[in-house]
Amino acid sequence: MTQEQIRFIENNLQVSNRELSEKTGLTIGQTKWYLRSNQIVRTQHQKEQIWNRRSTQQIGEGNPNWRGEISQDFMRYKNIQKERYPKKFVARDEVRKARRNGTLIPGPCKICGSEEDIQAHHEDYSKPLEVEWLCGSCHRDLHRSLNFLSEVVKQ
Numbered sequence: 001m002t003q004e005q006i007r008f009i010e011n012n013l014q015v016s017n018r019e020l021s022e023k024t025g026l027t028i029g030q031t032k033w034y035l036r037s038n039q040i041v042r043t044q045h046q047k048e049q050i051w052n053r054r055s056t057q058q059i060g061e062g063n064p065n066w067r068g069e070i071s072q073d074f075m076r077y078k079n080i081q082k083e084r085y086p087k088k089f090v091a092r093d094e095v096r097k098a099r100r101n102g103t104l105i106p107g108p109c110k111i112c113g114s115e116e117d118i119q120a121h122h123e124d125y126s127k128p129l130e131v132e133w134l135c136g137s138c139h140r141d142l143h144r145s146l147n148f149l150s151e152v153v154k155q
Contacts, residue, residue, distance in 0.1 A: 001026065001034060009034060013042050014049040087125035094128035095120045109135040111142075 005024040009031065012020060021031045034040075042050075082089045098104035099120075106118040110132050119139045120131035134142065 001030065006034070010040070013040070014046045016050050016054065088122075091122050091125040091128035092120075095122075095131060098129055104129060104131070107133045109133060109138050111135075111138040114138075 005026060008024055009020055012023075015023075017028050017031045017035075020026075021028045024031070026034075095104060099106065104120075106120070108115045109118065112135060114135040114137075117136040118133050119136055121134045121139055121142065122128070122131055124130065
């Protein structure tokens with residue numbers, strides 16, 4: 001690490017570690033290591049500058065989850081989903097009602113056995129109360145693998 005890089009880091013603590021590493025040519029890990037090993041801590045004002053800059057970069061089209069302003073209007077989004085996937089919408093609603101009135105009781109995750117963040121997974125939406133209980137992580141992984149398999153089959 002050169003003196004020039006060190007001087008730049010110390011004079012620009014209002015900038016995030018990622019931005020510091022990009023401007024100095026160091027890795028983020030090297031930047032963090034330098035700050036930690038020299039016990040350099042950002043002030044609250046410097047942290048707020050980073051947060052404010054980051055939040056302005058995440059607005060609108062700068063946000064990686066941007067969907068063309070659809071996220072601004074939840075009911076519009078929900079209605080579009082209802083139109084695209086009517087069976088899925090009905091099945092989720094049936095599960096929600098059954099859980100609320102106690103006729104459907106969640107069990108541990110079928111894959112890992114966890115009892116936290118339990119979600120219902122439907123193999124067939126035409127059978128809304130036939131579900132497998134999965135934790136959020138396993139449920140997400142299952143859908144990723146199913147999406148991957150469907151892409152492979154298309155090719």
